[in-house]
Amino acid sequence: MKLVAESGSITFESGSDSACGIESGGDILLEARGSDNDLIINGNLVSSGGHITLDAGRDVDLNATLMTSDDGTVVVLSGGDTEIDDSIVTIDGDVLIKSTGSITQTASITSATGDVGLVSVGNIDQDANGDITTGGDVLIEAGGDWTMSGD
Numbered sequence: 001m002k003l004v005a006e007s008g009s010i011t012f013e014s015g016s017d018s019a020c021g022i023e024s025g026g027d028i029l030l031e032a033r034g035s036d037n038d039l040i041i042n043g044n045l046v047s048s049g050g051h052i053t054l055d056a057g058r059d060v061d062l063n064a065t066l067m068t069s070d071d072g073t074v075v076v077l078s079g080g081d082t083e084i085d086d087s088i089v090t091i092d093g094d095v096l097i098k099s100t101g102s103i104t105q106t107a108s109i110t111s112a113t114g115d116v117g118l119v120s121v122g123n124i125d126q127d128a129n130g131d132i133t134t135g136g137d138v139l140i141e142a143g144g145d146w147t148m149s150g151d
Contacts, residue, residue, distance in 0.1 A: 002029040005037060009056075014043025014064065020063060026050040033057055047072050049094070059101070064087055068093050073114070081122070084130070090114050094136070099147055102144070105130035115139070123147065 003010065010032045014021035021043020027050035029047050032039050044065045044137055050132040051073045052066050056069045058080040065090045066074050073093040076082060083102035087108045088095055094114040097103055102122035108114055115136040118124055123144035130148075132138055140146060 001026070002031075004029070004031045004033065006033055008032070009033075009038040009058075011040040011047075012043050021045060024048070024050065028052045030053070031055040038080075039078075041066075051075070053077075056080070059109075060099075062088075062107075071114070080091070084109070103132065103142075108119075108133065110134070111136060114120065117141075120144070125149075 009125050023046045025048050028047050030039055034057040037057040038059045039054050040061045042063045046067045047051055047080040048069045049115050052068055053075045054060055055077045060076055060082045064086050068090045071092040074088050076093045076097045078099045082099040082103045084105045084107055090111040092113045095109055095111055095116045099117045100121045103118055103120045103124045105126045106129055111134045113135040116132050116134050117139040119141045121143040124142040125147045127149045
């Protein structure tokens with residue numbers, strides 16, 4: 001499933017009769033091109049046989065779960081800020097969150113065996129619920145401050 005907006009932001013809602021916004025046996029790509037365009041995710045995205053990529057010219061606001069099975073990866077790219085307010089889960093896949101602004105993580109990122117990377121030109125802020133659990137490696141790279149709030 002691929003949805004690309006050449007101009008304008010994308011707000012994704014799951015709908016009133018669906019517990020899962022998109023459930024795909026392959027890759028999921030949501031892309032909002034242009035420096036003024038955002039991705040706002042309010043419905044779960046589940047890929048049972050592929051990868052999930054979110055790519056925004058400006059901000060990404062994740063308010064619903066991203067989940068892949070097997071070795072499916074999750075990649076979130078933003079030309080501005082990224083807010084992770086719901087969980088990201090992979091089985092054996094890697095997770096990369098890359099932002100030219102700041103990253104705020106208030107929900108968990110989990111990969112059983114994959115690697116997890118948070119790369120930001122700005123600050124990275126993780127609150128008490130912003131845990132990273134993985135059997136692989138973790139990369140945290142902040143051009144500004146890296147703040148972890150405790151319980």
